[in-house]
Amino acid sequence: MSKTIITNGVFLTLDETQPVIEKGSMVIENNQITYIGDAPPLPLEQYDANIDGSNKLYMPGLVNTHNHAAMSLLRGFGDDLALQVWLQEKMWPMEARFSAEDVRWGSLLSILEMVKGGTTTFVDMYDHMNEVARAVEESGIRACLTRGVIGLCPPDVQDAKLAEARQFAQDWHGKANGRITTMMSPHAPYTCPPDYIEKFVQAAHDLQLPIHTHMSETAREVQDNVDQYGARPVAHLAKLGVFSRPALVAHAVHLTDEEIDVLAQYDVRVSHNPGSNLKLASGVARVPELLRKGIKVSLGTDGPASNNNLDMFEEMRLAALIHKGVTGDPVAVPAEAALRMGTLDGARSIWLDDVGALKSGMKADFIALDIDQAHFYPKTNYISHAIYSASANDVADVWIDGRLIVDNGECLTLDQEKILFESQRCFERLVGQL
Amino acid sequence: MSKTIITNGVFLTLDETQPVIEKGSMVIENNQITYIGDAPPLPLEQYDANIDGSNKLYMPGLVNTHNHAAMSLLRGFGDDLALQVWLQEKMWPMEARFSAEDVRWGSLLSILEMVKGGTTTFVDMYDHMNEVARAVEESGIRACLTRGVIGLCPPDVQDAKLAEARQFAQDWHGKANGRITTMMSPHAPYTCPPDYIEKFVQAAHDLQLPIHTHMSETAREVQDNVDQYGARPVAHLAKLGVFSRPALVAHAVHLTDEEIDVLAQYDVRVSHNPGSNLKLASGVARVPELLRKGIKVSLGTDGPASNNNLDMFEEMRLAALIHKGVTGDPVAVPAEAALRMGTLDGARSIWLDDVGALKSGMKADFIALDIDQAHFYPKTNYISHAIYSASANDVADVWIDGRLIVDNGECLTLDQEKILFESQRCFERLVGQL
Numbered sequence: 042m043s044k045t046i047i048t049n050g051v052f053l054t055l056d057e058t059q060p061v062i063e064k065g066s067m068v069i070e071n072n073q074i075t076y077i078g079d080a081p082p083l084p085l086e087q088y089d090a091n092i093d094g095s096n097k098l099y100m101p102g103l104v105n106t107h108n109h110a111a112m113s114l115l116r117g118f119g120d121d122l123a124l125q126v127w128l129q130e131k132m133w134p135m136e137a138r139f140s141a142e143d144v145r146w147g148s149l150l151s152i153l154e155m156v157k158g159g160t161t162t163f164v165d166m167y168d169h170m171n172e173v174a175r176a177v178e179e180s181g182i183r184a185c186l187t188r189g190v191i192g193l194c195p196p197d198v199q200d201a202k203l204a205e206a207r208q209f210a211q212d213w214h215g216k217a218n219g220r221i222t223t224m225m226s227p228h229a230p231y232t233c234p235p236d237y238i239e240k241f242v243q244a245a246h247d248l249q250l251p252i253h254t255h256m257s258e259t260a261r262e263v264q265d266n267v268d269q270y271g272a273r274p275v276a277h278l279a280k281l282g283v284f285s286r287p288a289l290v291a292h293a294v295h296l297t298d299e300e301i302d303v304l305a306q307y308d309v310r311v312s313h314n315p316g317s318n319l320k321l322a323s324g325v326a327r328v329p330e331l332l333r334k335g336i337k338v339s340l341g342t343d344g345p346a347s348n349n350n351l352d353m354f355e356e357m358r359l360a361a362l363i364h365k366g367v368t369g370d371p372v373a374v375p376a377e378a379a380l381r382m383g384t385l386d387g388a389r390s391i392w393l394d395d396v397g398a399l400k401s402g403m404k405a406d407f408i409a410l411d412i413d414q415a416h417f418y419p420k421t422n423y424i425s426h427a428i429y430s431a432s433a434n435d436v437a438d439v440w441i442d443g444r445l446i447v448d449n450g451e452c453l454t455l456d457q458e459k460i461l462f463e464s465q466r467c468f469e470r471l472v473g474q475l
Numbered sequence: 476m477s478k479t480i481i482t483n484g485v486f487l488t489l490d491e492t493q494p495v496i497e498k499g500s501m502v503i504e505n506n507q508i509t510y511i512g513d514a515p516p517l518p519l520e521q522y523d524a525n526i527d528g529s530n531k532l533y534m535p536g537l538v539n540t541h542n543h544a545a546m547s548l549l550r551g552f553g554d555d556l557a558l559q560v561w562l563q564e565k566m567w568p569m570e571a572r573f574s575a576e577d578v579r580w581g582s583l584l585s586i587l588e589m590v591k592g593g594t595t596t597f598v599d600m601y602d603h604m605n606e607v608a609r610a611v612e613e614s615g616i617r618a619c620l621t622r623g624v625i626g627l628c629p630p631d632v633q634d635a636k637l638a639e640a641r642q643f644a645q646d647w648h649g650k651a652n653g654r655i656t657t658m659m660s661p662h663a664p665y666t667c668p669p670d671y672i673e674k675f676v677q678a679a680h681d682l683q684l685p686i687h688t689h690m691s692e693t694a695r696e697v698q699d700n701v702d703q704y705g706a707r708p709v710a711h712l713a714k715l716g717v718f719s720r721p722a723l724v725a726h727a728v729h730l731t732d733e734e735i736d737v738l739a740q741y742d743v744r745v746s747h748n749p750g751s752n753l754k755l756a757s758g759v760a761r762v763p764e765l766l767r768k769g770i771k772v773s774l775g776t777d778g779p780a781s782n783n784n785l786d787m788f789e790e791m792r793l794a795a796l797i798h799k800g801v802t803g804d805p806v807a808v809p810a811e812a813a814l815r816m817g818t819l820d821g822a823r824s825i826w827l828d829d830v831g832a833l834k835s836g837m838k839a840d841f842i843a844l845d846i847d848q849a850h851f852y853p854k855t856n857y858i859s860h861a862i863y864s865a866s867a868n869d870v871a872d873v874w875i876d877g878r879l880i881v882d883n884g885e886c887l888t889l890d891q892e893k894i895l896f897e898s899q900r901c902f903e904r905l906v907g908q909l
Contacts, residue, residue, distance in 0.1 A: 117855035120863065121799075121809045154849035260803075319800030320863070322807070349863035350850045355789075363797065366753030369694075371557045373756070415588035416784045416867075418895050419902035421551035429554065429754070429783035433850075434868030461852050468853035 043089045045069045046081055050094025051412070051423055055101055055385045055398035060377075061423055067099065069405045072218075072443030077399050096413040098423055100380075101397050102161025102183075102406040102441060103353035104387025107291040107312040107341025109167045109189070110176075111139065111147030113154070114468050115346040124259050124321040132346060136168075138474050143467045144169035148176040150464040153455050154351045156182055158433025159408040161441045164289070164312070164341065164391060166226050166253055170209045178217045181446045181454045183406060185391040186213060187224040187253050190241070192233035199237055207244050214250070220442055222391070224289070229255035230274050231262050235281055242282040251287040251392060254278070257300075258292035259323045275300040284309055289390055291341060294318055294326045301327065305334040310390035313382065315359035317343030328364050329373045339387040340379075352433035357383040361428050376428040405443040410435045477523045479503045480515055484528025485846070485857055489535055489819045489832035494811075495857055501533065503839045506652075506877030511833050530847040532857055534814075535831050536595025536840040536875060537787035538821025540746040541725040541775025543601045543623070544610075545573065545581030547588070548902050549780040558693050558755040566780060570602075572908050577901045578603035582610040584898040587889050588785045590616055592867025593842040595875045598723070598746070598775065598825060600660050600687055604643045612651045615880045615888045617840060619825040620647060621658040621687050624675070626667035633671055641678050648684070654876055656825070658723070663689035664708050665696050669715055676716040685721040685826060688712070691734075692726035693757045709734040718743055723824055725775060728752055728760045735761065739768040744824035747816065749793035751777030762798050763807045773824040774816050786867035791817040795862050810862040839877040844869045 045068070052062040054077060068076035068088070076082050085091050112132070119131030139147075144167065155163055161182065165173050166189035177184040188206035192199050210223035225245040227233040233241075245252050257263055257274045266274050275296070278284065284307035291312040293304070304311065313326050331338050340356040342348050361379035365371050388397030395404050412420075416430045439447035446454055479502070486496040488511060502510035502522070510516050519525050546566070553565030573581075578601065589597055595616065599607050600623035611618040622640035626633050644657035659679040661667040667675075679686050691697050691708045700708050709730070712718065718741035725746040727738070738745065747760050765772050774790040776782050795813035799805050822831030829838050846854075850864045873881035880888055 113849075114853060115855075116850075116853065116864065117859035120856065120859045121806050123805045127805075150849055150852055157849065316796065319796035320805075322799040322803050322805035324803065325800055345850075349859065352850075352866070355792075355866075358789075359796075362750065362753035362793075363800070365555075365756040366759055366797070367801065369756050369758065371561075371754075371756035372555050375555045413895065415547075415584055415591065415891070415895065416550075416779075416786075418584055419548060419550065419899045421549075421902065422554070425551035425554045425783065430550065432786070432789075432866045432868055434866060457849070461847065461849065465853045468855065 043071065045090040045092065046085065046088040047092045047094045047099065048081060048085070050097050050099045050409070052077060052399055053098065053100040053380065053423060053427060054400060055381065056400045067399060069440070069443055072405055074399060074403050074405050075401055077401060094409065096411065097409040097437065098412045098427065099399065099407055099409050100427060101384040101399055102408050102439065103159050103383050104339065104391070104397060105155065105160050105163040105342055105351065105353055106289065106339040106387050106390050107314055107343055108151070108163050108165050108351070109344035110151035110163070110165050110173060111144040111167055112344030112346040113151040114143060114147040114464060114471065116349050118346065120349070124323060125261065127321065127347070135471055138471050139168065141169045141172050143471065145172040145176060146460065146463040146467050148173045149180070149455060149460045151345055151351055152176055152180045152182055153452055153457060153460050156180060156439050156446050157436065157450065157452055158352050159436040159439060160351065160353050161406040161408065161439060162388065162393070162396060164253065174213045174216070174221055177221055179454065181441050181444055183220040183396070183441055185222045185224060187226040189226045189228045190233065191228045192237040203240055203244065207248065210248055210250055218442060224251045224253045226253045230266055230277055235270065238278070238281045238283065242286060245286045251289060252283050253289045254283065254291070256290040256293055257295045258318070260295050263295045273297070273300065275303050279303060279307070287392060291343070292318065292323065292326070294324045296327055301330055301334050301336070305336050310337045310339065312341040312390065313338050313360060314341045314343040315363055316356055317347040319359070319363070321347055325363055325367050328360065329368060329370065332374070332378060337386050337390050338382055339390040340382050350433070353383055354431045354433055357428050376424050379428050380424055406441050408436050408440070409438040411437040477505065479524040479526065480519065480522040481526045481528045481533065482515060482519070484531050484533045484843070486511060486833055487532065487534040487814065487857060487861060488834060489815065490834045501833060503874070503877055506839055508833060508837050508839050509835055511835060528843065530845065531843040531871065532846045532861065533833065533841055533843050534861060535818040535833055536842050536873065537593050537817050538773065538825070538831060539589065539594050539597040539776055539785065539787055540723065540773040540821050540824050541748055541777055542585070542597050542599050542785070543778035544585035544597070544599050544607060545578040545601055546778030546780040547585040548577060548581040548898060548905065550783050552780065554783070558757055559695065561755065561781070569905055572905050573602065575603045575606050577905065579606040579610060580894065580897040580901045582607045583614070583889060583894045585779055585785055586610055586614045586616055587886055587891060587894050590614060590873050590880050591870065591884065591886055592786050593870040593873060594785065594787050595840040595842065595873060596822065596827070596830060598687065608647045608650070608655060611655055613888065615875050615878055617654040617830070617875055619656045619658060621660040623660045623662045624667065625662045626671040637674055637678065641682065644682055644684055652876060658685045658687045660687045664700055664711055669704065672712070672715045672717065676720060679720045685723060686717050687723045688717065688725070690724040690727055691729045692752070694729050697729045707731070707734065709737050713737060713741070721826060725777070726752065726757065726760070728758045730761055735764055735768050735770070739770050744771045744773065746775040746824065747772050747794060748775045748777040749797055750790055751781045753793070753797070755781055759797055759801050762794065763802060763804065766808070766812060771820050771824050772816055773821040787817055788865045788867055791862050810858050813862050814858055840875050842870050842874070843872040845871040
């Protein structure tokens with residue numbers, strides 16, 4: 042049993058008993074944190090490794106609760122367009138050409154960016170999910186994966202897709218030393234007929250898995266749902282039984298007070314995607330109200346093509362900033378709340394109870410920021426610095442499941458040069474086919 | 476006469492005839508760009524230095540048009556508060572204790588962060604401005620400096636402050652090889668009585684200098700102006716003659732249609748500070764309308780205590796994102812417009828006609844981003860990547876006035892270790908005195 046101790050670090054613990062430890066120590070044994078506190082519990086010579094944490098800010102790894110990682114291949118391909126135009130004219134025609142190989146390299150490109158930027162767990166909803174799972178396995182990252190199914194197709198194709206989604210969820214749940222969990226995902230109420238959504242609900246019950254879906258991202262989509270099904274998306278999904286399973290919905294921008302109450306009642310988790318919602322002009326989610334109602338709100342980047350990066354520090358900062366500016370309330374989402382959304386509540390939103398805080402008994406998923414830089418001076422308030430001043434590039438070291446994945450900015454598990462080369466090659470082939 | 480050529484680079488020129496050069500060359504002679512184009516104009520051996528620009532994205536240096544640099548000493552000291560509370564209870568009591576030495580180290584801390592992050596020109600409005608000017612001189616950055624005067628004081632103190640502001644503006648205009656220009660600055664309509672503002676207008680006329688001031692940052696301030704002076708800030712300042720001089724106003728969040736017309740009519744330049752306006756819950760400026768009326772809109776970070784960093788890539792991205800999300804128009808501020816606001820229109824907003832574009836005859840103020848990173852792949856659209864994917868930490872090299880100031884992430888002109896140490900020492904002394 043290998044024992045590592047980190048000393049002299051600043052720790053943002055996400056543990057209410059001692060949220061900030063200014064000059065602390067943390068012990069990692071195998072894939073767990075077994076101690077965190079002010080002083081080393083044992084003499085330093087009794088550890089297998091002793092890491093000097095001076096000038097580092099340690100915090101839980103970031104949890105990105107909504108992504109379509111392989112869409113990194115389309116980063117910058119079609120900006121400044123409305124959601125439906127962007128999807129129908131730019132994304133879907135290119136994505137229709139995605140092979141398993143494209144998904145492999147696009148996912149690896151995103152995972153490389155995520156781990157280097159401090160994301161230690163991500164949710165992915167896409168196609169060719171075996172490739173995504175293999176990329177997760179190789180890279181050492183933690184992930185909650187799900188085949189996102191668009192059901193606008195003949196019944197036999199629908200059935201095949203559902204069977205594939207079921208198979209994937211069964212095959213990979215608990216794999217990669219438990220780093221992979223799975224969900225069932227009808228893509229959205231506007232891309233899946235009601236009876237098809239009900240089949241996903243049944244499958245989720247059968248497999249005892251949660252459901253993940255897009256919901257109420259744009260005003261138009263909400264109106265279309267009313268026009269087509271006579272109900273807004275929340276009532277529609279509730280009626281179809283989606284919330285009878287543990288559920289994570291992405292976006293939830295356009296909600297009424299009553300809908301917020303329904304989400305709270307069913308303990309539905311919301312993945313807030315501020316960057317993507319702004320970029321696609323979808324609007325600003327009612328996050329302060331969601332938080333007031335006790336709903337678990339986490340943060341997602343959405344796919345890299347609508348963001349256009351996977352910097353979770355940026356999402357935490359946007360979450361802290363935009364709701365202040367839009368509501369006029371300077372404490373609408375304080376720095377502490379944004380930090381929690383990006384870490385502990387992210388993990389809880391995907392039912393990981395032992396991830397998202399630096400605390401004895403938690404999984405050793407944590408990151409270290411290099412704080413010996415001008416934008417982290419003076420040393421006034423480390424939570425403020427992490428939320429209002431930091432960016433992905435400040436991340437020096439990343440540990441996931443007790444393993445060092447990024448060391449002083451270098452990813453130890455992935456071949457960066459090859460991934461950049463192959464992702465460029467994939468994009469050029471895809472564009473050439475258009 | 477030294478001649479340097481950069482080859483094989485990607486160039487964002489901000490020149491409409493060829494906005495992006497994919498594999499280009501640029502020649503710098505002394506402090507000027509003398510050539511930019513697809514191929515080197517002369518055989519490479521005829522240059523004194525030949526820089527390989529492969530895997531670099533070159534663009535004009537960023538222009539930060541509103542800052543109080545020394546407030547970096549208060550970064551993280553009082554977040555998540557309303558503007559007036561934050562100013563009156565946190566900032567002003569600490570700032571009242573600022574000595575010339577504090578301003579020196581706070582300014583150097585900010586300049587270090589700015590140059591490393593790609594800002595080559597900044598506007599600074601503060602006190603102890605001789606220290607700021609000396610820090611500009613030492614560091615090699617370009618700046619437009621102004622003593623910001625709060626006039627809520629007895630007449631003799633008012634007179635002394637005005638005289639000091641005049642003297643500073645005269646002493647430093649055109650200094651540091653022309654890198655320093657100056658302005659006259661009554662701090663704001665709510666901190667300067669009308670007759671005092673008129674004295675600044677007269678001084679600006681006497682010295683033939685522009686005027687810089689805060690204006691219409693919060694709704695409360697606008698209402699107070701109406702209550703106290705019977706007019707909203709734009710009419711108030713117009714009446715006092717402020718717009719009879721070339722003028723740059725910071726914030727301009729709360730404007731009516733008529734006020735926008737008045738600003739357009741007087742060619743008043745607006746420094747949009749999206750990060751600060753969101754953080755202090757001041758609101759969202761009507762930038763799309765300002766742009767439609769042809770008003771020159773540039774970007775400012777505001778002081779580091781209300782941001783809390785000086786990353787101009789973040790301000791460009793916020794400018795591109797928030798107006799889409801808030802107006803529901805996905806092309807409200809396209810990437811190209813945000814890029815222009817952060818570079819060329821920033822320079823024009825402070826009357827620098829030979830800064831802000833990569834073009835023959837322009838000053839050699841430019842930066843290089845390391846684009847051999849995951850978040851810049853695939854290579855689809857470089858303007859998109861610069862606005863939606865980049866951050867300050869991606870900046871590798873910075874040239875200002877033809878001089879290499881930052882080389883592969885290291886600032887060649889400033890002593891980082893000393894600046895970090897001294898700024899921490901200053902903060903601790905200031906807090907100890909509270």
